[in-house]
Amino acid sequence: MRAEARSGTLLSAPYVLFLLAFAAYPVAFALALVLMHWDLVTTPSFAGLDNVKLLATDTRFWQAVGNTFVFLGLHLPLQIVTALALAVALNRPMMFRAFWRAAFFLPVVISGAVVAILWNALYATDVGLINALLVKAGIAPVPWLTDPRVAMAAIAVMVTWKNVGFYVIIYLAGLQYIPRSCQEAIELDGATAWQRFRHLTLPLLLPQTILVLTLSTINGFQLFIEPYVMTGGGPLRRTFSVVLYMYTNAFSYQKMGYAATIGVALAMIIGTVVAIQRKVVGTAEAL
Amino acid sequence: MSKFIRAILYVGLALAALTFIYPFLWMASSTLKPPGEVGSLALIPDRATLDNYRIMWGRAPFGRALLNSVLVASTVTIAVLIFGSITAYAMARLTFPGKRALNAATMAVLLVPGQLTLIPLYTLIVQLGWIDTYAALIVPYLFNATAILMLRQFFLQIPQSLIDSARMDGMGELRILFTIFWPLARPALAIVAIFTFMGSWNEVLWPLLVVRDQHIMTLPQLLTVFALGGGAGTLGVSLAAAMVLVVPVVAAYMFLQRYFIESMAGAGVKG
Numbered sequence: 001m002r003a004e005a006r007s008g009t010l011l012s013a014p015y016v017l018f019l020l021a022f023a024a025y026p027v028a029f030a031l032a033l034v035l036m037h038w039d040l041v042t043t044p045s046f047a048g049l050d051n052v053k054l055l056a057t058d059t060r061f062w063q064a065v066g067n068t069f070v071f072l073g074l075h076l077p078l079q080i081v082t083a084l085a086l087a088v089a090l091n092r093p094m095m096f097r098a099f100w101r102a103a104f105f106l107p108v109v110i111s112g113a114v115v116a117i118l119w120n121a122l123y124a125t126d127v128g129l130i131n132a133l134l135v136k137a138g139i140a141p142v143p144w145l146t147d148p149r150v151a152m153a154a155i156a157v158m159v160t161w162k163n164v165g166f167y168v169i170i171y172l173a174g175l176q177y178i179p180r181s182c183q184e185a186i187e188l189d190g191a192t193a194w195q196r197f198r199h200l201t202l203p204l205l206l207p208q209t210i211l212v213l214t215l216s217t218i219n220g221f222q223l224f225i226e227p228y229v230m231t232g233g234g235p236l237r238r239t240f241s242v243v244l245y246m247y248t249n250a251f252s253y254q255k256m257g258y259a260a261t262i263g264v265a266l267a268m269i270i271g272t273v274v275a276i277q278r279k280v281v282g283t284a285e286a287l
Numbered sequence: 288m289s290k291f292i293r294a295i296l297y298v299g300l301a302l303a304a305l306t307f308i309y310p311f312l313w314m315a316s317s318t319l320k321p322p323g324e325v326g327s328l329a330l331i332p333d334r335a336t337l338d339n340y341r342i343m344w345g346r347a348p349f350g351r352a353l354l355n356s357v358l359v360a361s362t363v364t365i366a367v368l369i370f371g372s373i374t375a376y377a378m379a380r381l382t383f384p385g386k387r388a389l390n391a392a393t394m395a396v397l398l399v400p401g402q403l404t405l406i407p408l409y410t411l412i413v414q415l416g417w418i419d420t421y422a423a424l425i426v427p428y429l430f431n432a433t434a435i436l437m438l439r440q441f442f443l444q445i446p447q448s449l450i451d452s453a454r455m456d457g458m459g460e461l462r463i464l465f466t467i468f469w470p471l472a473r474p475a476l477a478i479v480a481i482f483t484f485m486g487s488w489n490e491v492l493w494p495l496l497v498v499r500d501q502h503i504m505t506l507p508q509l510l511t512v513f514a515l516g517g518g519a520g521t522l523g524v525s526l527a528a529a530m531v532l533v534v535p536v537v538a539a540y541m542f543l544q545r546y547f548i549e550s551m552a553g554a555g556v557k558g
Binding site: 004015023026030094099101107108118166169224228243247259263 | 304377
């Protein structure tokens with residue numbers, strides 16, 4: 001029908017234009033910027049592979065990548081274990097079920113900027129809530145955000161706290177699809193609660209675990225506002241994240257070519273890490 | 288399950304819930320305490336004071352930032368609902384050349400990490416001369432691929448007979464969309480509205496790049512700049528500023544928590 005084709009083209013045209021301007025063009029221009037020097041003021045100049053060479057040997061960039069892996073090493077297991085534990089605990093008829101769920105989800109709806117400022121206060125060495133509790137329990141206060149050995153761990157705990165409610169919902173959705181009859185059959189066979197979890201629940205939740213792993217990995221590589229507000233990337237650059245480094249290059253040093261190069265490299269690193277994770281977890285399933 | 292294990296389960300859940308709720312209560316109470324008292328564990332301040340709010344309000348344009356946030360988040364949400372439905376309607380119910388490619392492109396957009404396009408988008412805004420304008424905060428968010436795919440999925444389920452009879456009555460496509468599809472699609476529209484509004488309300492990295500003028504800043508940005516720039520001075524003052532951002536969200540969340548959870552978990556949006 002010709003009238004229908006005309007309406008369709010007309011109604012989708014604004015979106016097509018939007019995609020060209022704010023999706024296709026930025027992706028193409030990101031790749032072009034890799035080959036450019038540009039400070040936004042003077043005309044861009046061709047840089048050849050300068051940016052790529054600089055990136056390859058830039059210890060500050062690679063330290064930021066390393067920091068992210070430290071973060072993920074702490075955050076991913078913590079995130080999966082806490083989300084799984086809370087979801088399994090909630091997956092039964094119980095009192096106040098909606099309330100528990102809503103409480104765990106509360107930090108998800110709060111801006112990352114607020115969470116960073118709040119936890120900055122919670123972690124404060126002298127007046128923070130956490131150290132006040134420690135002192136009350138007779139333990140010496142810990143300089144959470146100024147000790148290079150614990151700062152990244154402190155941020156990993158905070159991010160886990162912020163996002164766990166989101167992953168609890170994902171696991172709860174998965175748990176709904178485990179048939180009761182399976183539960184009952186394995187129970188009749190005399191399996192303990194742990195055996196039931198280990199050999200029935202955990203394998204059946206593998207798709208959810210892969211999803212949680214992928215989303216929290218991608219989220220982890222986006223770490224920005226937390227170090228920006230809480231540590232400025234310190235102490236000793238131990239919490240400097242890749243996005244914070246990209247932001248600094250663009251905003252403070254006006255090095256658009258190099259900042260875009262960091263963005264492209266980061267996208268490639270994320271793609272590689274997620275692909276490897278999926279492959280490894282997929283093999284684990286076969287065992 | 289034995290009574291004993293059940294009791295342990297409830298104690299455990301209560302402790303867990305406390306770790307999520309207590310920090311916010313502590314934050315609210317700290318904003319009412321004078322500087323010397325902030326470190327205390329007590330939730331009820333000995334000498335409650337509104338000084339922190341007075342100082343915060345006087346030092347940076349928080350009222351203006353609140354209005355900016357409402358303006359930006361509402362405009363983006365309304366645009367995403369209207370433009371998103373129009374696009375989704377065309378993609379779901381009309382046949383036109385390039386439809387499959389458009390569908391594929393929309394899925395591809397979801398796979399592109401934001402870090403890849405952040406810098407080129409920023410340079411685009413600079414070249415358009417949009418630094419320190421509302422356009423910079425609104426225009427790049429007028430369409431949302433997640434919203435379009437969600438609405439498209441919903442629109443696909445509406446029976447074709449409704450469209451056919453409406454066309455027979457001489458209704459145009461837009462009238463069919465807004466008078467027949469919209470009332471049926473209310474749940475889907477509510478989900479899209481919540482995650483779009485929350486995403487915009489909480490966004491901070493993008494404003495930090497494209498806005499430097501305090502009078503254009505949205506709340507999360509002004510809050511961040513304020514807390515970092517030492518403008519806050521004391522902990523109580525910066526927490527008071529954070530309260531301005533949190534209170535409307537928590538109030539809405541208390542009444543609509545089911546929709547919030549469904550919406551934000553479904554869209555994979557995080558603040």
